[in-house]
Amino acid sequence: xxxxxxxxxxxxxxxxxxxxxxxxxxxxxxxxxxxxxxxxxxxxxxxxxxxxxxxxxxxxxxxxxxxxxxxxxxxxxxxxxxxxxxxxxxxxxxxxxxxxxxxxxxxxxxxxxxxxxxxxxxxxxxxxxxxxxxxxxxxxxxxxxxxxxxxxxxxxxxxxxxxxxxxxxxxxxxxxxxxxxxxxxxxxxxxxxxxxxxxxxxxxxxxxxxxxxxxxxxxxxxxxxxxxxxxxxxxxxxxxxxxxxxxxxxxxxxx
Amino acid sequence: xxxxxxxxxxxxxxxxxxxxxxxxxxxxxxxxxxxxxxxxxxxxxxxxxxxxxxxxxxxxxxxxxxxxxxxxxxxxxxxxxxxxxxxxxxxxxxxxxxxxxxxxxxxxxxxxxxxxxxxxxxxxxxxxxxxxxxxxxxxxxxxxxxxxxxxxxxxxxxxxxxxxxxxxxxxxxxxxxxxxxxxxxxxxxxxxxxxxxxxxxxxxxxxxxxxxxxxxxxxxxxxxxxxxxxxxxxxxxxxxxxxxxxxxxxxxxxxxxxxxxxxxxxxxxxxxxxxxxxxxxxxxxxxxxxxxxxxxxxxxxxxxxxxxxxxxxxxxxxxxxxxxxxxxxxxxxxxxxxxxxxxxxxxxxxxxxxxxxxxxxxxxxxxxxxxxxxxxxxxxxxxxxxxxxxxxxxxxxxxxxxxxxxxxxxxxxxxxxxxxxxx
Numbered sequence: 001x002x003x004x005x006x007x008x009x010x011x012x013x014x015x016x017x018x019x020x021x022x023x024x025x026x027x028x029x030x031x032x033x034x035x036x037x038x039x040x041x042x043x044x045x046x047x048x049x050x051x052x053x054x055x056x057x058x059x060x061x062x063x064x065x066x067x068x069x070x071x072x073x074x075x076x077x078x079x080x081x082x083x084x085x086x087x088x089x090x091x092x093x094x095x096x097x098x099x100x101x102x103x104x105x106x107x108x109x110x111x112x113x114x115x116x117x118x119x120x121x122x123x124x125x126x127x128x129x130x131x132x133x134x135x136x137x138x139x140x141x142x143x144x145x146x147x148x149x150x151x152x153x154x155x156x157x158x159x160x161x162x163x164x165x166x167x168x169x170x171x172x173x174x175x176x177x178x179x180x181x182x183x184x185x186x187x188x189x190x191x192x193x194x195x196x197x198x199x200x201x202x203x204x205x206x207x208x209x210x211x212x213x214x215x216x217x218x219x220x221x222x223x224x225x226x227x228x229x230x231x232x233x234x235x236x237x238x239x240x241x242x243x244x245x246x247x248x249x250x251x252x253x254x255x
Numbered sequence: 256x257x258x259x260x261x262x263x264x265x266x267x268x269x270x271x272x273x274x275x276x277x278x279x280x281x282x283x284x285x286x287x288x289x290x291x292x293x294x295x296x297x298x299x300x301x302x303x304x305x306x307x308x309x310x311x312x313x314x315x316x317x318x319x320x321x322x323x324x325x326x327x328x329x330x331x332x333x334x335x336x337x338x339x340x341x342x343x344x345x346x347x348x349x350x351x352x353x354x355x356x357x358x359x360x361x362x363x364x365x366x367x368x369x370x371x372x373x374x375x376x377x378x379x380x381x382x383x384x385x386x387x388x389x390x391x392x393x394x395x396x397x398x399x400x401x402x403x404x405x406x407x408x409x410x411x412x413x414x415x416x417x418x419x420x421x422x423x424x425x426x427x428x429x430x431x432x433x434x435x436x437x438x439x440x441x442x443x444x445x446x447x448x449x450x451x452x453x454x455x456x457x458x459x460x461x462x463x464x465x466x467x468x469x470x471x472x473x474x475x476x477x478x479x480x481x482x483x484x485x486x487x488x489x490x491x492x493x494x495x496x497x498x499x500x501x502x503x504x505x506x507x508x509x510x511x512x513x514x515x516x517x518x519x520x521x522x523x524x525x526x527x528x529x530x531x532x533x534x535x536x537x538x539x540x541x542x543x544x545x546x547x548x549x550x551x552x553x554x555x556x557x558x559x560x561x562x563x564x565x566x567x568x569x570x571x572x573x574x575x576x577x578x579x580x581x582x583x584x585x586x587x588x589x590x591x592x593x594x595x596x597x598x599x600x601x602x603x604x605x606x607x608x609x610x611x612x613x614x615x616x617x618x619x620x621x622x623x624x625x626x627x628x629x630x631x632x633x634x635x636x637x638x639x640x641x642x643x644x645x646x647x648x649x650x651x652x653x654x655x656x657x658x659x660x661x662x663x664x665x666x667x668x669x670x671x672x673x674x675x676x677x678x
Contacts (some may be wrong), residue, residue, distance in 0.1 A: 041517045135529070139335065142520055143528035178538075209293045218528075221338070221345040228346075229516025236512055240505035247498045254293060254490065 028176050032147040034208065038148075038215055043228065044223045045216050052195050053213025054078060056206050058088075059193050061137065063127060064184075069138035070217055073111040077220050078213070080228035085111045092116045130170045132183030140219035141211075143243035148215050149177065155207035158186040257387040276305075284470055291496050292477035294654050299475070299496075300503030301365035307504055308358040309463065313456050315351040323403065325449035327442045330405035331530040332367035349519040350511075355397050356522045357511045359545035362393065370596055373585030379589065380577035382469040387573045389462055394546070399448040401543060404667040406527030409538045413440045413448070419553070420556075422560040480586025481650055489656035539614050547611030548604050552630065554615045555623040564629065572634045579634055581642030589648040593641055596633070603629045 037046035072089035089109035094116060096107035119125035126133050144150045153176035161173035171181040190203035262273040273279040292537035322341050324333035337344035370374055375383035402413045417434050421427040427677055436443030501640050526537045542550050589593040601627050610623040
């Protein structure tokens with residue numbers, strides 16, 4: 001903010017940019033903008049990347065992070081077919097109806113089930129993670145300043161703490177995490193999963209893919225929203241022109 | 256047919272209704288032939304835009320309420336369910352969410368229009384004051400609506416704002432408990448905010464009716480700020496201003512749609528996508544952008560009661576504005592000094608908005624205090640004195656003959672107040 005001229009700063013206020021204030025506290029470098037398939041007004045999710053990302057989520061992230069807002073049936077949105085989804089849902093056990101004695105039962109998951117959470121409740125999640133609660137990932141992409149760029153940056157921002165930095169017990173150094181100390185150990189190292197489509201699973205690739213999947217989970221409506229938006233905006237632009245022409249015609253004789 | 260209204264609508268059904276309940280005559284009179292100054296610029300669109308915004312907010316809000324659950328354990332999830340599983344729920348919610356911002360943008364420009372062209376001056380004082388009531392109602396509605404998704408900013412915003420009332424001497428803490436319906440922001444608070452958030456828009460509709468009724472008694476102000484003198488100064492509202500307002504509505508909807516479809520979360524705060532957690536305070540609690548200037552005023556005063564008084568005072572001062580401004584001339588076009596100073600006020604308020612977005616540290620505290628001081632100085636000192644000191648330019652004879660007969664009055668068409676480009 002400091003480099004901006006006064007009028008520019010005031011204009012920023014008009015746009016409601018409350019963001020820049022928050023970065024001052026920690027020494028995190030500015031986020032690098034990655035290329036995302038869902039960027040811009042015409043962007044759509046790259047289904048192949050989102051499917052690979054789902055694989056990363058399933059095999060790595062979901063060990064600790066829940067995704068409570070998602071149903072297995074939502075995976076049609078990244079191009080999985082009904083049989084694949086049935087197989088994915090069926091691979092977990094979820095609470096079923098009570099049996100005739102009133103005792104709880106379990107049954108295989110269905111596409112209409114929520115994603116199964118790794119822990120029964122937040123207390124159990126904290127207990128298993130050294131006191132830290134792994135945040136639910138359903139809308140994580142919308143809940144962090146910087147969105148997808150931030151998630152990618154954190155996933156790839158681990159390193160050894162710089163000399164002289166005092167790390168708290170059980171914390172890990174991350175360049176991009178506010179305060180630079182994050183409870184989550186480095187989750188991805190490269191080659192954590194074997195992609196079925198033969199894509200090499202480098203760290204960057206995995207981080208990019210799982211971020212795409214998280215962006216999908218947070219904005220499952222994005223493809224349709226962009227598509228409809230283009231039509232609506234074109235229509236309104238046409239209507240504006242038409243209305244303005246009518247206005248000119250009606251006002252032509254007013255002096 | 257004694258007692259029946261005399262109508263001469265050719266359509267027999269319309270005529271039958273109108274003789275018994277002259278709503279068609281009313282519409283014809285107030286929106287058809289209603290004599291309207293012929294020299295409006297596009298600033299005069301913003302009243303109509305605010306009405307459009309209100310209507311869209313009410314319609315989308317009704318559909319949201321059908322699918323929303325005002326309970327602390329379910330509110331956040333029910334909003335996400337609207338986004339994911341309700342047919343076009345994401346569209347309804349994003350329209351509503353961004354609608355609050357769009358509504359405030361047009362109302363702020365509408366208010367600026369009133370300030371610039373002196374629309375608050377006699378005989379339109381009451382019209383203006385009803386407008387300030389509308390602004391207050393809108394703010395209350397927006398604040399309570401922001402609490403409903405029960406995200407982190409919802410919860411902590413509600414906590415900060417309701418706690419302001421604790422500054423009231425003696426009864427303050429009691430008032431806060433009463434507002435909360437408990438000893439912290441909790442389920443009872445969410446329930447009553449939902450109820451009031453549904454109620455207040457209809458109160459706004461009622462007060463808006465008074466606003467429009469008062470407008471149709473005094474007639475509209477206009478960019479020259481002089482009264483209508485003859486029928487030559489006016490045009491029938493329809494089709495001239497219905498079509499001109501339609502142009503504005505199209506552009507307004509275009510911008511709104513672009514936000515909704517392409518940048519739906521641009522004006523929001525990321526923390527509101529994290530469910531409310533009474534045990535974790537966000538790094539910085541900030542209100543939505545449209546409250547930032549008032550938030551800055553609040554935080555500029557080191558004393559809590561003082562800050563609260565100043566914040567409410569910054570709006571209450573608008574109630575007495577018609578009597579603070581002593582200049583007999585309405586339009587800034589003919590007030591050479593005030594025309595500069597009103598832009599100082601605009602920059603002042605924008606700066607306050609910037610200050611409100613930053614933690615109250617260092618230079619921001621200083622800027623906040625200077626801007627707060629100027630805000631009140633402008634209304635309480637500058638306006639009363641300027642009216643007496645300033646020499647206004649000669650006013651045109653009438654709207655239809657804007658050129659001053661002898662000597663160098665300004666041509667309104669050439670006046671530098673080309674407004675659309677500025678804000």
